[in-house]
Amino acid sequence: MKTTSFDLLxxxxxxxxxxxxSIANVFVKSYSGxxxxxxGDGKMFVSQECASYREFSAEIDRLQVELELLRISARFQxxxxxxxxxxxxxxxxxxxxxxxxxxx
Numbered sequence: 641m642k643t644t645s646f647d648l649l650x651x652x653x654x655x656x657x658x659x660x661x662s663i664a665n666v667f668v669k670s671y672s673g674x675x676x677x678x679x680g681d682g683k684m685f686v687s688q689e690c691a692s693y694r695e696f697s698a699e700i701d702r703l704q705v706e707l708e709l710l711r712i713s714a715r716f717q718x719x720x721x722x723x724x725x726x727x728x729x730x731x732x733x734x735x736x737x738x739x740x741x742x743x744x
Contacts (some may be wrong), residue, residue, distance in 0.1 A: 645668065645702060646666050646706055646707060646710060647666070647669040647710070648666060648667075648717075649663065649664065649665045649667055650664045650714060652721050653725070662717075662718065664718070670686075677714070687728045
């Protein structure tokens, strides 16, 4: 069973809610909480329950892979945004005051 704990929110610059450049954020997609008879009260858990160090280490590896996949997805989306902006008029990009095509 594959569990995803995080996800990527990418808002391109043409989104009406934004002024300026694109924004990317990682957010908690799924979690579990309120386990252990109140001892975990108020905590958000993004890992499975681990009864050994080996299981815990595997969960950390899984979370790292998940974050790396989000990094790849964000890079692709920023590159797509950059290509779109490069096709637009240079004056419009300069007026915004930011260059999303700068350093990654």
